[in-house]
Amino acid sequence: MEEKNCTGILEEIADTIDSRHGADPSKSYVAQLFSKAPDGMLKKVGEEATEVVMAAKDVADGKKAKEHLVYEVADLWFHSMVVLSCYGLRPEDVVQELARREGVSGLVEKANRKTQAPKD
Template sequence: MVHYIGIDVLRSLYEAILERRDGDVKTSRTAKLFAQGRKRVASKVGEEAVEVVIEAMRDHEQGVVLESADLLYHLVALWADMGIKPDVVLAEMRRREMTYGIAEKLPKGEDSPRVPHINPAPAKNRKTK
């Protein structure tokens, strides 16, 4: 029987990743991942997402479970690398639930609302004529 773990598992994972990211790259896979830089962390998110899709298309339930765990680990590692706390993502999910219902995904584009807790990177200085 599977027991409900709850969303705190993401917070716990986030904290564990923060603790290990500056560790010894010879003994910590997390430290090794972070030493390779953000592009590598981000590419691992994409790689694991594709692996989830492949397992789903093969109807391999256990494979989807295993690859989903890998995907969540790498996604949370990316959040940690970017300084995005899980509660910010969870708050956005809650906002969407309250606005559109839990199953809805917000449209992307110029009309979509901005996430209030994350400031976009400042634009580079541009000279105007």
């Protein structure tokens, strides 16, 4: 399979997800998730996050191959992207935030969070 640029593929999937607003839930899984928002949509993120933790443990214990973790993280990223789209946000917004943090020690960033966190 042709390897795609990471940001490019995230943007393409986000475009598809965005296009599902108002779509028929019987024809689109993303439209189904939007129709269950917020609770049903957000519940999936919690489930997928738990599955990532379990997959990582299984990989660490040698019970599962590393690809299993990749598979579960892909589910988590996908469901997180659905939530972003629901609130008018894009993966580019997340990448921009990560870029802003790049090179800043997590310890320094943590200390700054108290003064720089987004306002409620």
